Amino acid sequence: MAKSKPVLNVALVGYAFMGRAHSNAYRQVNRYFTDCPYEIVPKVLVGRSAGPLAEAAGQLGWQESSTDFAATIRRSDIHLVDISTPNDSHFPLTMQALDAGKIVLTEKPLAMTSAEARQMAAKAAALKRPSLIWHNYRRCPAAMTAAALIADGKLGTIQQVRAVYLQDWLTDDACPWLWRMDAGVCGSGAHGDLNAHLIDMTRFLTGLEFSEVVALQETFIKQRRKPDGSGLGTVNVDDAFLFLARLSNGATASYEATRVAAGRKNYNRIEINGTRGSLVWNFERMNELEYFSFDDEPRVQGFRTIMCMNGGAHPYAGSYWPDGHIIGYEHTFVNSLYDFLVCLKNGTDYRPNFSDGVANQEVLDAALLSAQRKAWVTVEQSQHFAGRAEPTRVAAKNAGL
Ligand SMILES: NC(=O)c1ccc[n+]([C@@H]2O[C@H](COP(=O)([O-])OP(=O)(O)OC[C@H]3O[C@@H](n4cnc5c(N)ncnc54)[C@H](O)[C@@H]3O)[C@@H](O)[C@H]2O)c1
Structure with missing residues (x-):
């Protein structure tokens, strides 16, 4: 038994x-x-x-x-x-x-x-x-594989990160006012919602921290109908939020989060360029990884697509189905929970934990401060950000x- x-x-x-x-x-x-x-x-x-x-x-x-x-x-x-x-x-x-x-x-x-x-x-x-x-999103087999390849030095020195998280559900002005449009409840719009994931993915994949940022934001629809029929609610958060960043090794990085990119549903894509190669991960193709390497023989160089559901080679894959039988969004939560429970049992630190949440929030706050000031802001200066509105x-x- x-x-x-x-x-x-x-x-x-x-x-x-x-x-x-x-x-x-x-x-x-x-x-x-x-x-x-x-x-x-x-x-x-x-x-x-x-x-x-x-x-x-x-x-x-x-x-x-x-x-x-x-x-x-x-x-x-x-x-x-x-x-x-x-x-x-x-x-x-x-x-x-x-x-x-x-x-x-x-x-x-x-x-x-x-x-x-x-x-x-x-x-x-x-x-x-x-x-x-x-x-x-860290717990997609392809994202875990990307992190391992970067840690193994397959990309050489990381020089550029290019990340976007694009949705379109707020393009329609008939979409009602929700808590996600009230700075007092959510803090920010697409920024805290979507850039938070891109910041986490950058820290996870590259192992680098953020040094400084400069940001630009816009709210295209400033009032929306309240779902209870009580009139119009004010949208006091961003519909779209873009920022540039300098990472701790000097790498450059760009981020764009939006809920008004017509046709984009959950387009969460990150590209990492290093001195020896590049990796691209896109959630809408979550089980795949695009990989380019200058170490390949020149006549076959080019981006290859790796199916990251091979039980012998990729994290989590062996716990699900035979090779190539892909998993979905819901399994990223199952995988996160499993890893957390293993860490709990072994007494080791699960990542991302609340300390990672602090590092993430400092970047979010620095970018919000930058958008307010219309100037570059160091991540240390994030402490001067007092919030968008009284929660x-x-x-x-x-x-x-
Ligand atoms: N990890 C991800 O990919 C991901 C995706 C979506 C949302 N989120 C985060 O998850 C959180 C919830 O988002 P959601 O999309 O599930 O929102 P939601 O609006 O779909 O659900 C919120 C739930 O909380 C309840 N609720 C609201 N205010 C409450 C309160 N004061 N006390 C107790 N219950 C309350 C609501 O009744 C509802 O059940 C947010 O912080 C959001 O940023 C994360």
Whole structure:
């Protein structure tokens, strides 16, 4: 008989987009990764409205639901707490869960400002609590492979990074006003939402940090209809946000995040150019990697496309299907969770953790400050960024949460 694994019970806050993605990961991690060191139990789904919450709990596979976050995190049978709510709630909910003795996994961007992010990372460190920030794109087999190839020196010295994250769902002015357009709730628009992933991918793939940035942003549609029919809501965040960066080895880098690039759905692409070659990864072809090497014989030089689902060669591939049978978006969360649980078991640091969230937030803040000042800003100067608007702190004000 198989040896039983220690059980970890999870409480998840939020049950819409990310709530669904994370719920799936908790249900699937033990199914695909038979060597997962823990048995994960989706125990309590937490939200604000009892009716829809109970319905979501049933559909997403949670044993219980609760509208009382404080009571949930007081429970001794809850081990992991997952914060999958809008950005302004990450700080208060994470801090409360850490204080209650829980291991906390939090969505990106980690906080509303780097000052908040630093407090979160400091508390997790002081309590010696492992942490995770859900930058799931790192866990595509192709992205992991790209990082390994770069670490092995296959690209030589990194000289340029070129990254874009393009969506188009806000091109239509009929799209209603949402929390993602309220600086008090989300901090920034496409920038915090999409550039956060590009910043993480750059740090992950190259191992480099950001030194300084200069940014440009635009909001094309400044008011949108509120979904409850109560009039127009003001869009006080960017629709598009571009910035240039200098990386810690002197490399140049460019970033563009937008939600108004007509025809682009989730075009998350990064190209890295080094002295010996280049790599390109594009989420919409997430299982593939484009690779060019000057080390190839000149007459066959050119970009080649590598299918990164070969169980003998690529991370995670062997836990799924026979070679070439590709995986999808949902599996990036399963893979992240698996790696986190292995680190938890071994007592090693999972990356990206809250410290990575701080480094990421400092770049986000520096770019926001640069856009405000219309000038180059060093990442150290990010501490002068005070936020786009006073966070509404919905979660903190809500009695139950
Ligand atoms: N890792 C990724 O690829 C990725 C993708 C999308 C979103 N995100 C991040 O995930 C977080 C949630 O985004 P989403 O797309 O799931 O949003 P969403 O609007 O789809 O869902 C938010 C959920 O949180 C609940 N909620 C809202 N405010 C709350 C509060 N104060 N307290 C408790 N519950 C509250 C809502 O009822 C809903 O269930 C954001 O921080 C976002 O940046 C990450």
